[in-house]
Amino acid sequence: MIPTTHILLLALLQFTIGLLGLMLRRAGMVVLVSAVIMLNGVLLALSAATARTGSTLQAQGVVVILIMVAVALSGAAVLYGFSRFRRSVSVDEHDRMKH
Amino acid sequence: MEPILFWILGVISVTAGLFAITDRKPLRSIFALIVLMVSNAMTLLVLSLPVLAIELLVVTLGAFSAVWLVLRRSGRLKLGTPGRKRFNITKFIAFFIALWLCVLLIGGVFHPRTASHWVGAGQNAVGPVTGPEGELGGAMALLLLGGAVASSFLVVISRRRLRSEETS
Numbered sequence: 001m002i003p004t005t006h007i008l009l010l011a012l013l014q015f016t017i018g019l020l021g022l023m024l025r026r027a028g029m030v031v032l033v034s035a036v037i038m039l040n041g042v043l044l045a046l047s048a049a050t051a052r053t054g055s056t057l058q059a060q061g062v063v064v065i066l067i068m069v070a071v072a073l074s075g076a077a078v079l080y081g082f083s084r085f086r087r088s089v090s091v092d093e094h095d096r097m098k099h
Numbered sequence: 100m101e102p103i104l105f106w107i108l109g110v111i112s113v114t115a116g117l118f119a120i121t122d123r124k125p126l127r128s129i130f131a132l133i134v135l136m137v138s139n140a141m142t143l144l145v146l147s148l149p150v151l152a153i154e155l156l157v158v159t160l161g162a163f164s165a166v167w168l169v170l171r172r173s174g175r176l177k178l179g180t181p182g183r184k185r186f187n188i189t190k191f192i193a194f195f196i197a198l199w200l201c202v203l204l205i206g207g208v209f210h211p212r213t214a215s216h217w218v219g220a221g222q223n224a225v226g227p228v229t230g231p232e233g234e235l236g237g238a239m240a241l242l243l244l245g246g247a248v249a250s251s252f253l254v255v256i257s258r259r260r261l262r263s264e265e266t267s
Contacts, residue, residue: 002105002146010109010142014116014135021120029125033132036159037116040139043155051146061151069158 007048015041032075039068104145112138133160 014037021034043064050061112135119131136159143152 002102006102006105006109007146010112013109013113014139017113017116017120025120027125030120030128033119033125033128036132037119037135040112040135043151044139044142047143047146047148047151050151051148061148062154065151065154065158069161072159 004048004052007051008045011041011045011048013041014038014044017041028075028078032072035071035075036068039064039071043068101145105142108138108142108145111135112142136160 018034018036018038018041021037022031025031025034043061046061046064115131115135115138119128119135122128122131136155140152140155143149143155
C-alpha cells in the first residue's frame with residue numbers, strides 16, 4: 001500500500017530538480033534534459049491520481065508522454081540548428097533571433 | 100514489498116536527476132535521464148500502470164535515441180577513435196533496455212489488470228494491496244530492478260576498462 005502523498009512527494013522532488021537544472025545550467029542539452037525531468041514529475045503526479053481514481057486519467061498520462069517527446073525532439077532540432085550556425089550549444093550565446 | 104520497491108526506485112530516480120543536472124558532460128546527463136526514465140517506468144509498474152510504463156520506455160527512449168543520432172551526425176559527440184577496437188558501452192545499454200522492454204511487454208500481455216484492483220484499496224492508498232496480482236507485480240518490478248543494477252554494474256566495469264585502455 002503506497003500512500004498518495006509519497007508519490008506526490010517524489011513527483012515534487014523530480015519537478016524541483018528539473019526546475020533547478022532549467023534555471024541554473026547553461027548547456028543547451030542539459031536545459032533540455034531538465035525540461036524532460038520536470039515533465040517526468042508531472043507524469044508521476046498524474047499517474048498517482050490515475051492509480052487512485054481508476055483508469056480514466058490514463059489517457060492524460062499518454063498525452064504528457066507525447067508532450068515530453070515533442071519537447072525532446074523540438075529541443076534537439078533547435079540545438080542542432082544552433083550548432084550548425086554558431087558551433088556552440090550554450091544557451092547564453094544565443095540571445096538573438098538571427099545569425 | 101511494494102513500498103520498499105517504491106522508495107528504492109524513488110531514491111534511484113532522484114539521484115539520477117541530480118546527476119543529470121550537475122554533471123558537466125551532456126552525454127552523461129542523457130545517460131542519467133535514461134536511468135531516471137527507466138526507474139520511473141518501474142515505479143509506474145509498481146503502481147499497476149503497465150501501459151504508461153511501456154509507453155514511457157518505448158516512446159521516450161525512441162525519442163532520445165533520435166536525439167542521440169542527431170548529435171552523433173552533427174559531430175558533437177565523439178565516443179572513440181574509428182578503427183580501433185573498443186569495448187562498446189552502447190551495445191550493452193541497448194541490450195538491457197531491449198531486455199526490459201521484452202519483460203514489460205510479456206508482463207503487459209499475459210497479466211492484464213482491471214481498475215477494480217486499485218479502487219478497492221482504500222481512501223488514501225493506491226496500488227494493489229494483497230492477492231496474487233500484487234505479489235506478481237512486485238516480483239516483476241524486483242526483476243526489473245535487478246536488471247537495472249546488473250546493467251549499471253556492467254556499465255561501470257566497461258567504463259573502467261575503457262579508462263585503463265586509454266591510459267595504457
